[in-house]
Amino acid sequence: MLRELIDALRTKCAPGARALGLAYEAAAIAARHRRVGKSWAPHIAASHQVILRGAARCRKHERVLVIGAGACFDVPVAELAAQFSEVILADVAVSAVARRWQRRLPGRVRAIAWDATGVLASLAEGRRTLTANAAVELFAGSDPGVPPGGDADLVVSANCLSQLGLIPADQLVAAEADDELPARCAIAAARRHIAWLAARPGVRVLISDVTRLDIAPDGRELARRTIFKGLELRAPDQSWRWDLAPIPEWSREWHRVHEVSAWIDEPA
Numbered sequence: 001m002l003r004e005l006i007d008a009l010r011t012k013c014a015p016g017a018r019a020l021g022l023a024y025e026a027a028a029i030a031a032r033h034r035r036v037g038k039s040w041a042p043h044i045a046a047s048h049q050v051i052l053r054g055a056a057r058c059r060k061h062e063r064v065l066v067i068g069a070g071a072c073f074d075v076p077v078a079e080l081a082a083q084f085s086e087v088i089l090a091d092v093a094v095s096a097v098a099r100r101w102q103r104r105l106p107g108r109v110r111a112i113a114w115d116a117t118g119v120l121a122s123l124a125e126g127r128r129t130l131t132a133n134a135a136v137e138l139f140a141g142s143d144p145g146v147p148p149g150g151d152a153d154l155v156v157s158a159n160c161l162s163q164l165g166l167i168p169a170d171q172l173v174a175a176e177a178d179d180e181l182p183a184r185c186a187i188a189a190a191r192r193h194i195a196w197l198a199a200r201p202g203v204r205v206l207i208s209d210v211t212r213l214d215i216a217p218d219g220r221e222l223a224r225r226t227i228f229k230g231l232e233l234r235a236p237d238q239s240w241r242w243d244l245a246p247i248p249e250w251s252r253e254w255h256r257v258h259e260v261s262a263w264i265d266e267p268a
């Protein structure tokens with residue numbers, strides 16, 4: 001807890017996004033990796049592999065943009081830096097790890113604070129006053145504009161889709177009386193992010209958790225929840241399981257496992 005608070009303070013983050021809990025959330029993810037990172041190894045390997053599959057489909061290798069780079073667990077930074085002239089590690093909360101990559105490979109890797117929704121500052125300003133509908137509308141109309149560094153030959157959305165609306169909406173006063181508000185904001189933000197990605201001129205790799213599972217110690221599936229109800233996505237190019245929180249991380253009775261999918265799209 002203390003370590004997470006210190007790490008959150010060391011995370012570079014705009015004040016609005018910090019007020020919405022994003023710096024703390026990024027530190028909490030890194031802390032979970034310290035505790036149960038061994039269980040994440042297959043997920044991390046699959047993410048690296050699919051990102052490099054996307055890289056292999058690029059005609060030019062000038063710039064790669066990674067959105068939601070975080071602490072770069074699932075990002076093969078060294079391999080991307082060997083292939084592309086410029087690697088942009090973008091996240092609303094810039095980790096010490098991303099800044100270390102920037103120092104290690106100056107001019108080749110840049111760690112940039114960037115809000116992929118474009119609405120977190122307005123959301124933070126209206127944290128106490130926004131109605132539930134206004135919050136959903138804000139995400140539904142969101143557009144972050146041209147990405148940092150300009151358009152890229154490869155854009156990777158690295159496991160951040162399910163977080164874009166969920167985490168900040170949870171901090172809204174309107175969410176106190178409306179348990180479903182974060183989920184509605186999550187869908188609205190995800191829909192916009194997917195449309196924004198589709199408009200990029202380069203190769204796109206989208207990696208996202210899509211289902212949350214509770215798995216008993218004997219392997220029985222106790223619960224299954226679809227994260228993006230009503231979001232029409234084509235069949236993924238690759239899917240795998242992420243042992244996110246093995247017993248006893250979140251529960252003594254079940255492991256939390258996420259199903260993760262990946263899509264690789266090329267310009268028309």
Ligand SMILES: C[S@@+](CC[C@H](N)C(=O)[O-])C[C@H]1O[C@@H](n2cnc3c(N)ncnc32)[C@H](O)[C@@H]1O
Binds near residue numbers: 068069117164
């Ligand atoms: C599940 S983590 C994945 C982290 C990262 N890919 C890694 O391997 O460490 C989701 C990441 O999305 C980032 N994120 C959440 N909302 C964002 C936003 N609006 N704009 C950019 N990044 C965001 C978080 O800060 C976090 O680092």
